[in-house]
Amino acid sequence: xxxxxxxxxxxxxxxxxxxxxxxxxxxxxxxxxxxxxxxxxxxxxxxxxxxxxxxxxxxxxxxxxxxxxxxxxxxxxxxxxxxxxxxxxxxxxxxxxxxxxxxxxxxxxxxxxxxxxxxx
Amino acid sequence: xxxxxxxxxxxxxxxxxxxxxxxxxxxxxxxxxxxxxxxxxxxxxxxxxxxxxxxxxxxxxxxxxxxxxxxxxxxxxxxxxxxxxxxxxxxxxxxxxxxxxxxxxxxxxxxxxxxxxxxxxxxxxxxxxxxxxxxxxxxxxxxxxxxxxxxxxxxxxxxxxxxxxxxxxxxxxxxxxxxxxxxxxxxxxxxxxxxxxxxxxxxxxxxxxxxxxxxxxxxxxxxxxxxxxxxxxxxxxxxxxxxxxxxxxxxxxxxxxx
Numbered sequence: 137x138x139x140x141x142x143x144x145x146x147x148x149x150x151x152x153x154x155x156x157x158x159x160x161x162x163x164x165x166x167x168x169x170x171x172x173x174x175x176x177x178x179x180x181x182x183x184x185x186x187x188x189x190x191x192x193x194x195x196x197x198x199x200x201x202x203x204x205x206x207x208x209x210x211x212x213x214x215x216x217x218x219x220x221x222x223x224x225x226x227x228x229x230x231x232x233x234x235x236x237x238x239x240x241x242x243x244x245x246x247x248x249x250x251x252x253x254x255x256x
Numbered sequence: 257x258x259x260x261x262x263x264x265x266x267x268x269x270x271x272x273x274x275x276x277x278x279x280x281x282x283x284x285x286x287x288x289x290x291x292x293x294x295x296x297x298x299x300x301x302x303x304x305x306x307x308x309x310x311x312x313x314x315x316x317x318x319x320x321x322x323x324x325x326x327x328x329x330x331x332x333x334x335x336x337x338x339x340x341x342x343x344x345x346x347x348x349x350x351x352x353x354x355x356x357x358x359x360x361x362x363x364x365x366x367x368x369x370x371x372x373x374x375x376x377x378x379x380x381x382x383x384x385x386x387x388x389x390x391x392x393x394x395x396x397x398x399x400x401x402x403x404x405x406x407x408x409x410x411x412x413x414x415x416x417x418x419x420x421x422x423x424x425x426x427x428x429x430x431x432x433x434x435x436x437x438x439x440x441x442x443x444x445x446x447x448x449x450x451x452x453x454x455x456x457x458x459x460x461x462x463x464x465x466x467x468x469x470x471x472x473x474x475x476x477x478x479x480x481x482x483x484x485x486x487x488x489x490x491x492x493x494x495x496x497x498x499x500x501x502x503x504x505x506x507x508x509x510x511x512x513x514x
Contacts, residue, residue, distance in 0.1 A: 158500060161496070161497075161500045162500050162501075162503050167447070168493050168496050168497045168500070169447070169448070169493060171496070172493065172496070175496070232334075233333070233334050236333050236334055237333055240333045
């Protein structure tokens with residue numbers, strides 16, 4: 137069985153994550169688009185921590201007999217992997233766009249430098 | 257609400273419009289087929305209307321089609337999504353000192369001959385932003401997938417509650433704005449699927465929004481950017497944005513974009 141203290145600590149920690157994410161959105165420091173995965177992480181972990189029977193059942197399903205909270209770690213790590221993978225795709229897109237922007241800027245600068253002042 | 261029967265189909269019937277600097281913002285993504293007709297119709301409605309097409313990273317001949325019609329074209333180097341594209345247009349309008357802007361989508365679903373209905377209340381000072389609604393009366397002619405219609409209704413109900421005014425069509429991009437509206441949207445405009453959040457933003461900034469019944473047409477070409485799965489994703493995202501937005505004291509970030 138899951139120790140009560142683990143459930144309480146887990147629930148508090150994961151719910152804090154949810155609140156922090158919401159505050160980051162509110163203060164315009166995190167876009168909704170990038171917050172959704174974090175919110176899903178926080179809410180799932182909160183639910184699994186608070187709903188002790190659910191955690192025990194899930195642990196039995198996946199063959200964890202001795203220590204059900206291990207499932208919390210597993211789920212948490214899975215979500216973190218998902219977030220990281222998502223960010224990798226975001227970074228890839230950003231770096232592609234960055235290249236394009238730099239190229240366009242160089243072309244534009246060349247055009248502007250060529251034009252005599254009077255024609256501008 | 258302005259009456260459909262007296263809405264002029266041509267701009268010369270709108271008193272005072274001629275003195276205003278006015279621009280049509282036309283966001284377009286891969287609309288080379290529909291776009292020329294939209295531009296022609298805009299000119300037929302009001303020859304004095306400047307037209308700026310925002311090409312949101314199209315991979316077809318959208319920019320060329322626009323250039324061939326000798327309108328201003330803002331070519332985004334890559335796809336920004338509708339919110340970013342439209343805001344580019346608002347920035348253009350703001351920085352070039354336009355008094356009045358209309359937004360007409362490049363896919364042909366917005367009928368420029370109905371622009372008079374949108375412009376009239378803005379011109380009369382009754383509204384800062386007039387939005388063409390498909391549902392304000394039993395506006396006919398609009399067909400859409402079931403999920404999308406349900407989504408539109410649900411969002412309308414949520415938004416109406418929040419802003420305390422009945423809003424029937426929060427996803428309509430068929431709009432006319434005065435200088436105040438242009439300035440607000442130039443400074444801050446939501447990203448993908450932006451109209452819902454923008455509606456709430458307008459009210460929180462105490463601008464006056466008025467819905468005007470319009471009919472919308474079938475898309476003239478291209479493909480809708482919104483599939484069923486995406487609608488659900490956007491729905492969650494938009495609802496999240498709205499609810500978090502309620503706890504903001506300043507809806508708009510303080511640094512100024514001008």
